[in-house]
Amino acid sequence: MADPSVFAGPALRRIRRREGLTQAATAARLAISPSYLNLMERNQRPVSARVMMRLIEEFDFDPRSLREDASIGGLDGLARRFADERFADLAIDREEVDELLSAAPQAAAAFARLYDRAREASASASDAIVAARREIERWRNHFGDLDHAAEELSDEMRLSRGDLSVALTERLRERHQFAVRFLPREIMPGMVRRLDLHARQVQLSEMLPPESRTFQLAVQLAQLEQREAIDTIAQGARFDDETARELFIHHLTGYFAAALIMPYGRFLRACDATDYDLPVLQRRFGVSFEQLAHRLTTLQRVGQRGLPFFMARLDRAGQFSKRIVGASGAELIEAEHSCPLWIVHKTFERSGELLVQLVNSQSDGQTTDVWFTVGRTVEGMGTSGAAKFSVVLGLDASLAGSLAQARGVSLRPEDAVPIGPGCRRCHIEGCEQRSLPPIGRRLRFDPVSRGATPFEFGDRGITL
Template sequence: MAKKLFLGARLKRLRRERGLQQSAMAAELGISPSYLNHLERNQRPVTAGILLRLAEAFEVDIRQFASESGEQGSAEQLAEVFADPMFADLQIGRQEILELSDNSPAIAEGVSRLYTALRERRLAPLEAGADGDERALITPETWVRDFIQARFNHFPELEEGAETLGGALGDPLSVAEPLRRRLKEAYGVEVRVVSPEELQGASQAFDPQRRLLMLSSLLRPENKTFGIAYQLSLLEFHPIIARLLDAARPPDNGTRHLLHMSFANYAAGAIMMPYGKFLAAAELYHYSIDRLCAEFGANVEQVAHRFTTLGRQGARGIPFFMLRIDPAGNVSKRYAGERFPFSRFGGTCPRWNLHAAFQAAGQVVTQLIETPDGHRYFTVARTIERPIKTELSGGLLAIGLGCSIEYAHKLHCAQGIDLEHAPVTPVGPACQICPRLDCAYRATPPAGAKLAVHEHRKTISPYPFVA
């Protein structure tokens, strides 16, 4: 028997995002307002017919809208919040968290936002320029990261413009020269490679008075190309980016500038790797990063990041997640084409071999992992070089890519691996919410758990607890 879909919270959120009354949305769907009210209150399941009408009327991706991944991600985020010791005495159970996430997503988001502000210690009077917007209590990088992830790192408007432009530029392998010509002919901008001393610590800078884009001589070739594409994106897609910024309503100028930069970065990658061509090549080469780097003149990180953006309705790629860390374990990038199986507030599980990539520099390290909810993922870790190498910024970074095990057979790096019988490593989110008992890497017991430590008995885990 097919599982009934109760999607009331998502329907209500979609309606409010579009600024519609129930009567207006009901008319678009060809149903009565009372029936829509029943759907929103989960008193009726959403049928296949309703889903199809949603797709037609509101350009909704049915797969994403009806999937459990979005609500699971919200519930996992809330689980991290309520794992904080300040809530230990409340003994908030998993079922209560699921109910809050599913039935009151706006309240769940509000709780998460407030907790994030508390963690970041920004519950101080707003700075001038924030215009009284309490959302500014969250740091710009957190706000932008959450905004991008809420849209599964896919922006159709930028994709369409970049695909048109990228296709017109010619051979992607030598795209740097067409990009440079486009900047010169359309916008009167010269591109010049200069010494790092002239840039005073910047990797690139645009002088609007001189119509000059300066790129550091220390940038690697692929990053020089990306830098040109980035500047062209700022100019070429200014109207599109302005509309996206206005619709996003960032809380302050700092956040707006960071989101502006993120949109331009997104468009630059889409110009270098136009959606249709890139997806076709990715499928042809079984998502081989090295083959795609050679095909599009990009580097490993650029291709890996592009994997996470392939969410076009009707032409989706494999929904990858991606992390980038430094040798100390600091996470500097975190993107996902669908749900992300790791902690929002903490680092990564030490049992995931993303960290081991630093001991195998230049090699591809694969691993099958299983999260506490029973989901399995195929992951790839490898080191990358920084975009610009100086005495202060030298050294390696590591990226981790992963996808649900159901897609692994499509990957070049999974060929030859018996996915049915290969060893699986149990991993978890941050220790404070990880329910795994026998873990030698555990740094702290999960919040609210009762320790089972006894002086006459030592266990594998340094913090045994009562499940």
């Protein structure tokens, strides 16, 4: 049987440095060539059983020490931990990490253990949200089988511009023997929909606006008729966490509901015919702005593609509660916080208005992409109507020329507003809106003058 591959580069370097030997001298004691030792030290060759025996005989080496290296992932694993943005101001490079692992392996293992336990302690449901979102992005938020099934059901139900809620109510009654009942808010506190199996009722809150009533009925129909198809897609994701799987299923259920209300072919034709005029599309399909924004991120059918939009939903504090990149490749919604210069924040001052803005997103002070963005406020799903969010749609500016909302708006890159990924990760200089200095930049202080910006900074170094 072949020897299992054992890579022990850091351990070999520790031995050699402890003994004060050159590679040539160490290789001679191990009865191998210096070039072969060099490859083993760089983990490009495994340590054979014969070399392992020589290590034990010549250097009193304990093979169990390799387990510690393996448990932290060796040099790569330790370097990944030190790459955390919390250490960015220290500018620790890979060579220093290598020196730590070689000179003080137990200290390195202790650091790795503390780091991992701190991460585990801070882990929460947000990890499941991230996992579900990554799976959605792996599909580019386009699930062709669900789209085709929704179109077939739409044709079967003869859904058109008529009252969709009536058609959905009839489907629930005739196919599944469920009646639809609207209940007072005090009977359904904090709830928008409930399936009462005993009474055979789909119960909806009276506080829901018409477009939300229709959507909730479509969601209920998706749960009753598409569960097997949705479960099949979810099973292929292989989530480690059950919560992530349930979140993914929740997304797929809503995806089918939206596809039923806005069938792919008819919806895309309407987009093309109206130049993606958002208010017109809302009225034509009887949907909310948020429902429309979701649907616009899904149009990636082979041979019948729409424009690659991204969408996000944020609260007043700039925290993201939804992010769908779709096929856009947008990185500006990957940030932990949004930039206060982005139009999404102004929408709260002009509730219900559709606002547009051309922005260029920046990373490490370098412009990456220019985006045409459209945003407006929406109310949350709560029945009180108190919660408000801003929903934003975005499209690569080079593709936005034909959009109805882009008419009269300059799409030249030089006219775009620079925005960053939150102040701590933003390296744009001269921003008067800045609240915090960027990580990894040295603050500058001038005793004889005061600039217009809260923080002035220079090269990489230690910040406050």
